[in-house]
Structures are given as C-alpha cells and as structure tokens.
Amino acid sequence: MIETMLLLSLILFGIAILITFTRMIIGPTLPDRVIAMDVIGVNLISAIAIVSILFQTKAFLEVILILGILAFISTISFSKFIERGVIIERRR
Structure with a gap:
C-alpha cells in the first residue's frame, strides 16, 4: 500500500515538473x-527523496x-x- 502511494506521488511530481517546465519555456x-x-x-x-525511500537507501x-544548494544559488543569481x-559587479 505504501509503495503504491509513493509511486503515485512520484508520478504526480513528474507531471508537476513537466507542467512547470512548460511555464519555464513559455513564461511571459x-x-x-x-x-x-x-x-x-x-x-x-x-521526487529524489521518494526514490530514496523506495530504494531504502541513504545514498541519494x-x-x-x-541539488538544494545549487537551486538556491541559481535563484539568488537570477534575482x-x-x-x-x-551578477558580479567589478568596481575598478
């Protein structure tokens, strides 16, 4: 039962990523x-956390x-x- 719920949530996260990717491409x-x-x-x-639970490993x-650190740095850089x-100011 738990594995079915985890697989369903993994599929839903995949769909959410695809929808958000289209927003990233089309975004005004x-x-x-x-x-x-x-x-x-x-x-x-x-999604990676769910995969880690499914495989019962701490490797992920x-x-x-x-990935969290890179996402944070990229958001700050784009902002x-x-x-x-x-992004980097050079004052001479």
Whole structure:
C-alpha cells in the first residue's frame, strides 16, 4: 500500500515538473521563469527523496543536499541579474 502511494506521488511530481517546465519555456517574463526554475528544483528534490525511500537507501541524500544548494544559488543569481543587470559587479 505504501509503495503504491509513493509511486503515485512520484508520478504526480513528474507531471508537476513537466507542467512547470512548460511555464519555464513559455513564461511571459523573466521572473516567472526564475520562479518556475525554483519550483522545478523543489519538486525534483521531493521526487529524489521518494526514490530514496523506495530504494531504502541513504545514498541519494547527498544528491538532495547538493541539488538544494545549487537551486538556491541559481535563484539568488537570477534575482540579482533581474534587479541589477549583472551578477558580479567589478568596481575598478
């Protein structure tokens, strides 16, 4: 019963990622695309956690941590780009 629920939730996360990916491609503005990218990261982390539960292993926990850090850094970088036009300012 639990495995069936986990597989169903994995399928639903996959559908959510596909829908959000279409928002990232079609999104009318750049902030919409950044938010869609962040939502894809969160859904992907959740899906990897479910796969880790299904396989009964802790090997994917490092992948979840690295993916979370990369999603956070990319969201901050794109937000800085939207706000200022550059990511790294060089003052000389």
